[in-house]
Amino acid sequence: MAAAAQFVAHYYTTFDADRANLAGLYRENSMLTFESSQAMGVKSISEKLVGLPFQKVKHEASAVEAQPTPNDGILILVTGHLMVDEEQRPLGYSQAFQLYKDPAGQWFVYNDIFKLIFA
Amino acid sequence: MAAAAQFVAHYYTTFDADRANLAGLYRENSMLTFESSQAMGVKSISEKLVGLPFQKVKHEASAVEAQPTPNDGILILVTGHLMVDEEQRPLGYSQAFQLYKDPAGQWFVYNDIFKLIFA
Incomplete structure (x- = not known):
């Protein structure tokens, strides 16, 4: 799905x-x-x-799979x-997002679960 | 969330x-x-x-995180x-599920995305 990749x-x-611009x-x-810590709402x-606790970070998404939801x-x-x-040394991670469109038609993140993976 | 862990x-x-009993x-x-192959509906x-292409398999879920969805x-x-x-040699994997309740009140899998992870 193009929207997912974008x-x-x-x-x-x-x-x-x-x-800071992810807000x-x-x-x-x-x-x-x-990583088991939870937050809700834009500010939090x-x-x-x-x-x-880091300054520089570089993500590389090696696989992106998507499905429609209700x-x-x-x-x-x-x-x-x-x-x-x-x-x-790169750290492996896995992240699940559920996106919805807001009333203005813009995609936003409703669910976001991030987990580091240790081999 | 207890329902997720169960x-x-x-x-x-x-x-x-x-x-076969997962149906x-x-x-x-x-x-x-x-793994990038898609199926829809119980039979498929x-x-x-x-x-x-394997007979025996043993999963070990090392981390389970859950959030409510709409x-x-x-x-x-x-x-x-x-x-x-x-x-x-164990293979790493990541799997995202979205569950809903059917009209009888039983949880079922609406979305299921499975991905092997290679270090």
Whole structure:
């Protein structure tokens, strides 16, 4: 699904450039689970993402799969790797997003579950 | 969420014992994406799962995270390992499920996206 691929590219480009700008992709009823820590709503999710303990990060999504969900949503499962700061060894991760369109027709993240994967 | 943990335990126990019995967890509008191959509906999903090219399989879900979704659904992200047949090396995987209740009040799988992870 083109919308899924576009969203994923946009999400990680924004995350890696300046993650404060991810706030625009969430709404008041959005949920984030980041490594078992939970946040809800734009402010709380943005604070969580901005406050993550690294400066530089680079995501590489190696696989993106998507399915339609009820009420015209999209479920996306991403698996990939990321590198933080000066660390040379990539970390595996998996992330599930459920997107919906807001009344203005813009896709936003309703569900976001992120998990690092240790081999 | 208790329903998520119970579902995941039941799903993999059933998968590893006799995956033909997974059919009861899907409905006619259910979708499966298994390693980029897609199936929809009980019959097609069950045929895909039963026809996978291994006899024995053992899943171990090392992390299960869940969030509520619109219309009383549940989104689950599982990361874990599995071993097939006589293979000694576990394979990493990630799987996203979205569950809904059917009119009889039984949870079923609406979305199912499975992906092997190669380190």
